[in-house]
Amino acid sequence: MRERLESLARVVELSVAAHDLPASTSRLSDASLIAGLRDLAALANDVARLQSVLAGVAAHRSRREDGHSGLAATQGHATPAALVQAITGGTRAEAQRQVRVGQALLDDDSGCGAPGRSAGIDDPAAGDHPTMVPESDHESTSGSSLRTPWHDPLRRALLEGRITTAQHDAIRRGLGAPTTDGADALAAEGAWSVAAEMLVDEAAGTTVEDLAARARTMRDMLDPAGAEERFARRYDARSWRTWIDENGQHHARVVFDDEAALWVRSLLASAVRPRRGGPRFVTEEEQTPSAALRDDPRTNEQIEYDLIIDVLRAGSLAQASDVFGARQPGVRMVVVKDLVGPRDPFGRLLAVGHAEDGGQSLPGTVIDRALCMHGSTEVTVDGRGNPLDVGREQRLFTPKQRLALAVRDGGCVWHGCRQPASYCEAHHIDHYVADGGRTDIDRGVLLCRFHHMLLHNRGWRIERFGSGPLMLRAPGDPRGGGTVLTSKATWRWAWDPPPLDRKGWRAA
Template sequence: MPQAPTAKLLTDTETFAAVWKGACGFPSATDGADVDAQVAGMSDAGVVRAIEAGFAVIRDEYAFLARLAASVEHRSRSTLGADSLAKRSGSRNATQLLADRGRITMAEASRLIRVGTATTAPVSLLGERLPVPYPAVAAALKAGVLPVDSAAVIVSNLDEAKLNADPEDLATAESFLVDFAGEHAPDLVRKLAIHTRDRLDTDGILPREEGLVAKRGLSRINRRDGMVRYVLDADPVTAGFMDAWVNGHVGADLRKPRFEASRGADGCDDQHEELDTRTFNQKAADAVVDLLRFGLSTPESMGPAVTTTVVIRMDLDALLTGLGEAQIDGVEQPISAGTARRMAAEAELIPAVLGGDSQVLDLGVSRRLFSRGQKLALAERDGGCAHPDCDRAPVYTEGHHLEWWNAHGGRTDLANGILLCSPHHHMIHNQGWSIKVIDNVPWFIPPPSIDIHQKPRRGGKIRPPKSAA
């Protein structure tokens, strides 16, 4: 008599219950105790046995969920229109239905659908059952020896190689990866699956590489706690350079002896080891900062078109007393005036010292041309692009003559300058806007074609009111 489909799940669930009870050591003493108390009473070996038994149940359950996910996908196919299961359930598609009902992420729902579809026999237009796309994965999943995460990476990588791979080689690779996944974690399976994919489909390596390069990017996120998070999506070559720099510097830092000198009782200097309390992530971050400092200190290596200067702005009182706050150009969170004074002594860091009404008193010393100094002074007043609807930082802006240089003979000096990003610079020229600076505040006056009343719009940096001292 054939075994019921749920027999293994039931058996493993009973095993888990028995292992749990046995791991508690004295079942009679733990009856009625809460879970935390029972776990606290387990030995180390008991905890490990319970974990293994629990994961066996999870693998069984996910095998069923993947099969159900494939059915949901099939019943929600777009050709059914309003009759699809997802639409009738109030979801956009099968992925959202699974995510909503299972309270899981869209990524996990998509993974279940992919695995379930790849391990379920499809039905032809004539109603005939076709071969399972990945039979070895299906068998291992059903047997409870293959986690869904490992099944997903095997399927996704073999799918990419399927078009150009020999069917026999593909079947051999599938069996090899399934056997490997039965003994190793999904992270290792993913690495091996990627190498296997590339060996099966050597012609596809270059297009895949170009696709990864196209996905590269760097995003900047201002966190609520004042930190700034940079998220770098790196293609393999970029990641290679980044890893080589960070790992090399962190590795050297870990191997470097650190000592501090102290005066001993005999008057001689004793050497005591100084412990470095930084975490690995902190050391990696410091390695990247060291690279940036090096680049800023050697601007000639980046070519004449690249201008990289860190500007630190502070009031004159803060400069003299070392008390209060300062601002790094483009960074929302202020720093202490003491930190700013220390930073200002470094190469290519310009202290912009301000007096009353934010008048620029001093721009420090830099190796930039005078026009660069003018732009730094304008950046203090405008904060970046001065247009009311723009938040572009100063580095993305260019100088604009309030009285146009070519049409009105406007002078190239601070009183006749303003910072605008390229799109707003073109807008001002092409649409006929005019700009006036009143009490160090730029006002943008639209043409009648945009506002018949030509109501001025305030631009520039919004400054907090000065405290009454």
């Protein structure tokens, strides 16, 4: 923290009175501006980490068994989170996160641990700090030969500054506690630990929201039976409530189950996709309604509302094209074929699929029903996720090729972009005319409209040598540099497994 502060102090434009900052910082060069933002972000992460440690200590000194003599109670607060919130002036959710992360960082060596195994993180009433787990009941009583808990990779990554407190919390809460279901507890904890390491490796180029989603998906892959139960709980929580406020305005509150939420998002995306950066390359039949939609005076929210009402009115009597136009909504899911087969005693498929847009995990019962109703399309990939080529017979990628690109890329591959596959365009890595580019899967990549246009208009390039990784090169970057572009698909582990020293991942 001291080094970062000293680096900022050397920037002359920042060494001014507070009221002069806006005018002074406007004179910063682009390089100094970016460097300052990075230093401040790193400093903020350092402060957040230290704040979480102190919040964890405060929580330990405010244990329930301490009653009114606990630290929080002596300061007039019912919980340690309330104490932290009062001191920081932040939100209740942020204070709770600081306490959770702080407790997770404290181990027995700090004098703040508690005997026995820590409770599952999904239990809101449970304590959440990691404890050293005894190898056996005998060793538990003797206090010798303790093994490292499964979430130790998260603790080390946070203390070393490789992930932020928000990323730590997202991964820990998303993965939950290891589930054995009769299996070997050590093997289960080992699989969860490997999953934690993989998510730490991905954290640098992933938003906190996406990281949490990936952690939940990884938990579902490790625990397909639990995925079915969690899906059922969210399904049971579905609800629809309407009310009228004091001004006579009608309101509604909807709690969706997973599958219905995916369907509604697809339905709404089909209505406003041209406004939200959908692909420019569409058929002539699609061009007219797309142009009309862009000129429509309604807001996106009004268009979505009108569509929902139209769907409710039309019901089952209307043709789908009458309501949705050229692009009908739907939820396409990706399933790794080799993992489909085993069933539980109730006959439920023990497998996890993924929504093509966003990668949200779906349990075996949903896969079963989709296969029964709609069938499937098989995509065979090589060891790097690339389907077979189809040559240069046509200029544009075929629908089946775009499907294969969606399976491989999972959305726009540009670093940090979150646009799903249905909003993307297929880009030829080798220019079709100038470089004799082939319309082949291994020479194509999915990009959203913005990044596709940025690449063509500002001199960026995506290169690939043989079957090596996709490399993004900024304008003027020397050959040999660049950023590796990775698939956004949550199912990419099927062809992109962890390093050889983690060979137990798939078996787990």
